[in-house]
Amino acid sequence: MAGRLLIEDKEVVIPGQELAEGMDYLPGGNIIREGEKLISVKLGLVNVSNRLLKVIPLVGGYSPKKGDMVIGRISSISSMGWRVNFGWAYDAGLSVRDCFDRFIEKDEDLTKYYNYGDYIITLITNIMGNKIIDISMKGTGLRKLGPGRILKICPAKVPRVIGKQGSMIQMIKEYTNCRLLVGQNGFIWLSGNNIEDELLAIKVIKKIEDESHISGLTDRIKEYLEGEVGIKNGL
Amino acid sequence: MNDSFKDHALNLFSTGFHIDGRKLDEYREISYETGISNQSAEGSARVKIGMTEVVVGIKMEIGEPFPDRLDEGGIIVNAELKPFSSWKYDSGPPGINAIELSRLVDRVIREGKYLDLKKLCIEEGKRVWIVFIDIYPINDAGNLFDASILASLLALRDAKFPHIKNDRIEYKNLSDESLPLSKKIPLSCTVFICEENIIIDPDSDEENFIDARLTIGITEDNVICALQKGGMTPLTAEEIDKMVDLAMKKTKELREIIK
Amino acid sequence: MGYEKRYDGRKFDELRPMSARIGVVPNSSGSAIFQMGKTVAIAAVYAPKLLFPQFLQDDEKGVLRCEYNLMSFSGSGERVRPGPSRRSKEISMVTEKALLPVLNLKEYSNCAVDVYIELIQTDAGTRCAGICAASLALADAGIPMNDLISAVAIGRIENKIALDVTKKEEDYENGMADIAIAYSLRLNKITLLQSDGDLGRDELQDAIKLAKIGCEKIRDVQIKALKAKFEVIKDE
Numbered sequence: 001m002a003g004r005l006l007i008e009d010k011e012v013v014i015p016g017q018e019l020a021e022g023m024d025y026l027p028g029g030n031i032i033r034e035g036e037k038l039i040s041v042k043l044g045l046v047n048v049s050n051r052l053l054k055v056i057p058l059v060g061g062y063s064p065k066k067g068d069m070v071i072g073r074i075s076s077i078s079s080m081g082w083r084v085n086f087g088w089a090y091d092a093g094l095s096v097r098d099c100f101d102r103f104i105e106k107d108e109d110l111t112k113y114y115n116y117g118d119y120i121i122t123l124i125t126n127i128m129g130n131k132i133i134d135i136s137m138k139g140t141g142l143r144k145l146g147p148g149r150i151l152k153i154c155p156a157k158v159p160r161v162i163g164k165q166g167s168m169i170q171m172i173k174e175y176t177n178c179r180l181l182v183g184q185n186g187f188i189w190l191s192g193n194n195i196e197d198e199l200l201a202i203k204v205i206k207k208i209e210d211e212s213h214i215s216g217l218t219d220r221i222k223e224y225l226e227g228e229v230g231i232k233n234g235l
Numbered sequence: 236m237n238d239s240f241k242d243h244a245l246n247l248f249s250t251g252f253h254i255d256g257r258k259l260d261e262y263r264e265i266s267y268e269t270g271i272s273n274q275s276a277e278g279s280a281r282v283k284i285g286m287t288e289v290v291v292g293i294k295m296e297i298g299e300p301f302p303d304r305l306d307e308g309g310i311i312v313n314a315e316l317k318p319f320s321s322w323k324y325d326s327g328p329p330g331i332n333a334i335e336l337s338r339l340v341d342r343v344i345r346e347g348k349y350l351d352l353k354k355l356c357i358e359e360g361k362r363v364w365i366v367f368i369d370i371y372p373i374n375d376a377g378n379l380f381d382a383s384i385l386a387s388l389l390a391l392r393d394a395k396f397p398h399i400k401n402d403r404i405e406y407k408n409l410s411d412e413s414l415p416l417s418k419k420i421p422l423s424c425t426v427f428i429c430e431e432n433i434i435i436d437p438d439s440d441e442e443n444f445i446d447a448r449l450t451i452g453i454t455e456d457n458v459i460c461a462l463q464k465g466g467m468t469p470l471t472a473e474e475i476d477k478m479v480d481l482a483m484k485k486t487k488e489l490r491e492i493i494k
Numbered sequence: 495m496g497y498e499k500r501y502d503g504r505k506f507d508e509l510r511p512m513s514a515r516i517g518v519v520p521n522s523s524g525s526a527i528f529q530m531g532k533t534v535a536i537a538a539v540y541a542p543k544l545l546f547p548q549f550l551q552d553d554e555k556g557v558l559r560c561e562y563n564l565m566s567f568s569g570s571g572e573r574v575r576p577g578p579s580r581r582s583k584e585i586s587m588v589t590e591k592a593l594l595p596v597l598n599l600k601e602y603s604n605c606a607v608d609v610y611i612e613l614i615q616t617d618a619g620t621r622c623a624g625i626c627a628a629s630l631a632l633a634d635a636g637i638p639m640n641d642l643i644s645a646v647a648i649g650r651i652e653n654k655i656a657l658d659v660t661k662k663e664e665d666y667e668n669g670m671a672d673i674a675i676a677y678s679l680r681l682n683k684i685t686l687l688q689s690d691g692d693l694g695r696d697e698l699q700d701a702i703k704l705a706k707i708g709c710e711k712i713r714d715v716q717i718k719a720l721k722a723k724f725e726v727i728k729d730e
Contacts, residue, residue, distance in 0.1 A: 129603060149244075277567075322540060367567070369566040
């Protein structure tokens with residue numbers, strides 16, 4: 001039997017929706033095969049590339065993956081290291097030996113490195129049974145982030161906020177003068193020089209999140225930023 | 236003072252703004268709706284302050300008066316802080332925060348003399364109306380106290396007595412008669428202190444690091460009818476005076492919104 | 495004299511007006527309000543949550559926990575006492591069973607997936623409205639699921655089978671059976687079936703058929719609610 005598509009590319013689909021019939025089509029992310037049929041398991045945007053279908057979620061939270069760079073907040077400190085909340089049910093564990101190459105004295109005060117409430121960008125190095133999540137601070141760019149706020153977005157939208165080769169996030173930084181860092185867990189660390197700059201950055205990130213599924217995103221965001229910055233400068 | 240978010244928020248406070256860009260003495264947008272459960276409740280209201288949303292319903296029952304108040308009806312306020320409305324709550328019977336909230340609402344209504352309890356008496360010493368005020372946060376995004384008190388007052392104002400037939404309440408048959416409410420509305424404003432900043436209406440992120448709060452119930456004649464200090468940090472008399480001053484100004488504004 | 499004309503004038507296979515919307519509890523992972531006539535249910539999903547004590551954890555999949563609750567003022571008569579009752583506990587349990595068959599909770603192993611259902615106002619069919627809202631909230635939370643669940647209350651009132659009964663019909667005195675049915679329409683499977691009152695074998699079959707017709711219409715409303723948020727923007 002020849003395959004038959006039941007949807008159009010870029011269509012919004014819902015959980016349980018039949019996307020294609022026949023064995024010609026292959027199930028990618030968020031799609032299951034039931035007999036001859038491909039079924040979406042999420043509310044999302046379907047993407048058809050030749051025979052491969054996938055659904056890019058429009059909603060949903062973060063599930064940790066080894067190798068993800070995530071932003072988190074120190075939630076507790078022990079003699080062995082730190083616990084870090086990064087938007088998952090269980091906090092990740094950061095042990096002292098995954099922070100420094102040099103030797104740390106046994107009775108050293110760990111709060112001088114990372115204290116309760118500090119934001120960090122860190123790397124997930126190991127996951128066991130969803131509960132034990134190891135993270136490391138050894139690697140380029142991994143560090144403490146300093147005063148700022150965290151915006152939370154749907155992790156599936158992270159690539160759109162970053163843009164191709166970081167073009168989108170770079171553009172937001174330039175127009176808003178804010179310091180921004182995006183974690184793959186959908187946490188965005190933001191720190192601006194004043195409230196107006198921050199509010200503009202927040203508005204534009206929200207706009208990207210809401211409109212990421214509509215084509216022409218980059219141009220639209222650029223236009224928007226130019227307009228807003230123009231208003232600010234009284235143009 | 237090592238919390239990254241707190242440091243950042245304090246920087247913004249020092250420039251005169253909440254983290255969402257409001258002035259420190261400004262409420263978020265307030266909206267309300269009454270009669271949201273008019274099929275079931277004798278009165279009901281929903282209040283939104285920014286992303287915080289609270290619903291309140293009024294149920295009426297007939298009961299016996301308290302032995303020391305034979306000619307007065309009763310008010311019973313109950314608040315449920317459930318995991319439905321925030322990650323920070325757990326299932327189970329009301330904890331101390333829910334109890335504090337309900338007692339505070341009770342005090343503002345009772346001591347603000349909003350409800351004339353004597354007029355809730357049906358037969359002295361035997362039968363009186365008991366008014367139940369049930370508070371449910373839908374989304375706790377900070378400043379539940381002010382939202383809950385506002386919603387409770389609006390729900391009371393929405394309420395009608397049910398008819399009584401053969402000594403039984405006909406719940407589906409409400410009269411046109413409103414509850415015996417004072418024309419003068421008591422209101423509350425919760426004022427927060429965070430280091431040297433005096434602010435109102437924090438969102439839930441800001442609420443996390445506040446030093447102290449003072450909920451001030453104020454009648455229309457500018458009489459303080461209820462006070463509740465919360466938080467670990469002690470207050471000076473000067474601070475309290477400033478907080479009361481701000482609350483008096485803000486409750487006037489709130490009164491305009493719900494008039 | 496039978497029950498020939500419904501109290502509210504509806505046809506026997508007619509639903510009350512419905513509405514649904516997602517994203518109503520911003521704090522939650524996913525949420526929805528579902529209104530069927532005057533019955534209003536809100537569901538909020540919080541997931542994943544940590545799960546203790548440890549013996550409750552399942553290292554194969556997440557554990558679904560539903561909590562159905564009537565707000566104290568939402569009943570049709572006296573105030574409902576706050577806190578779980580035997581009735582609400584049972585409904586919570588059957589709600590879990592109604593939703594689980596379409597969920598894939600593998601990625602939430604050792605975690606809890608919590609669904610809280612609150613009824614703001616009721617006029618019968620509360621568990622069904624709760625299930626409809628919960629199904630939407632789970633989809634809004636991005637929990638993998640291979641179908642939506644739709645649910646409706648059917649009544650046998652004297653010799654008539656009626657779709658989506660009201661409280662007044664539920665209280666009908668001369669013979670009434672009250673049947674709650676939830677459907678996965680794509681799988682063509684029933685995930686909730688409860689009834690009380692006398693019911694003939696054929697009447698049960700008729701009730702199931704009628705429930706399916708009703709659930710198809712409910713499902714349309716659910717689908718619209720899920721897509722609404724994203725299609726409004728498209729039109730701009």
